[in-house]
Amino acid sequence: MKVAVITGASSGLGVEFALAAEKKFPDIECFWLVARRADRLQETADKLGCKTLLISADLSTEEGTAVYRSALEREKPDVRLLVNNAGFGVLGDLAESDPGEQAGMIDVNVRALTVITVCTLPYMDRGAMIVNTSSIASFCPNARMTVYSSTKAYVTSFTRGLAEELRPRGISVTAVCPGPMATEFISVARITGNSKTFSTLPYCDPKKVAAGTMDAAAAGRVVYTPKAFYKFYRFVAKILPHSLVVKMAKT
Ligand SMILES: NC(=O)c1ccc[n+]([C@@H]2O[C@H](COP(=O)([O-])OP(=O)(O)OC[C@H]3O[C@@H](n4cnc5c(N)ncnc54)[C@H](OP(=O)(O)O)[C@@H]3O)[C@@H](O)[C@H]2O)c1
Numbered sequence: 001m002k003v004a005v006i007t008g009a010s011s012g013l014g015v016e017f018a019l020a021a022e023k024k025f026p027d028i029e030c031f032w033l034v035a036r037r038a039d040r041l042q043e044t045a046d047k048l049g050c051k052t053l054l055i056s057a058d059l060s061t062e063e064g065t066a067v068y069r070s071a072l073e074r075e076k077p078d079v080r081l082l083v084n085n086a087g088f089g090v091l092g093d094l095a096e097s098d099p100g101e102q103a104g105m106i107d108v109n110v111r112a113l114t115v116i117t118v119c120t121l122p123y124m125d126r127g128a129m130i131v132n133t134s135s136i137a138s139f140c141p142n143a144r145m146t147v148y149s150s151t152k153a154y155v156t157s158f159t160r161g162l163a164e165e166l167r168p169r170g171i172s173v174t175a176v177c178p179g180p181m182a183t184e185f186i187s188v189a190r191i192t193g194n195s196k197t198f199s200t201l202p203y204c205d206p207k208k209v210a211a212g213t214m215d216a217a218a219a220g221r222v223v224y225t226p227k228a229f230y231k232f233y234r235f236v237a238k239i240l241p242h243s244l245v246v247k248m249a250k251t
Helices: 010-023 040-048 062-075 099-123 146-169 184-188 196-200 208-218 228-239 244-249
Strands: 001-006 030-035 051-056 080-082 127-131 170-178
Touching: 001 099, 010 040, 010 080, 010 127, 010 208, 030 040, 030 170, 030 228, 040 051, 062 080, 062 146, 080 099, 099 127, 127 146, 127 208, 146 208, 196 208, 228 244
Parallel strands: 001 030, 001 080, 030 051, 080 127, 127 170
Antiparallel strands: none
């Protein structure tokens, strides 16, 4: 069965990814939706016309990724699209932060994304696509979101390396690097009222980000940055020394 796997499909961008993928790739027969909140996964499933398999798992734990791995071994799907989208951020000074929460960010944004990709690759063939949700935070470190921006630097770097590795197998790998979006991310990260930068930056529309990402994946693009403003920021962060950009990029 031709399957699309979407992690973080219980809210925000993940929901939009499911809807955009269903529209863009009508040959997909079943959507595997992964996140912790089963009720919210069901709400996403109700929005889709396709068959769904809901996998309620905490991806910050090894048990969580093992639940997904067991589903692969049991169902032996033909994975046409894997969207590694689950993730979260935390705003604030590292010295005053909760070490467990910081480590949890690495577990979900980096470890789970890596483990899920490795487990899924044996079920992917020529023409399949991997999408990794990165961020503009991957272009230059963001003080006060130091761990988050480091995890996203990993995601973009991982994408570039893997895209090159998988080119001969005809599997594309795309990192999408959105700017801020008005999703639950903002409250989870405790951003509201705590960051001048976030209150002045232009926001991206998750619907447009998801549709643009599906086009970018189908075209085999390795890094996709929605919105002209952030394309320009990516260029600036590439040509100027990070010792300079890091001062402007503080959250
Ligand atoms: N919103 C922004 O400003 C922004 C900007 C750039 C990049 N991003 C990235 O976009 C992605 C999606 O975020 P969003 O904006 O759509 O925020 P969101 O609405 O908070 O969605 C985050 C998703 O990740 C899932 N998730 C978080 N922790 C998890 C865990 N331990 N196990 C399993 N699933 C987990 C959540 O599901 P459950 O809570 O149900 O587990 C949810 O479905 C993230 O990777 C984020 O870093 C967001």
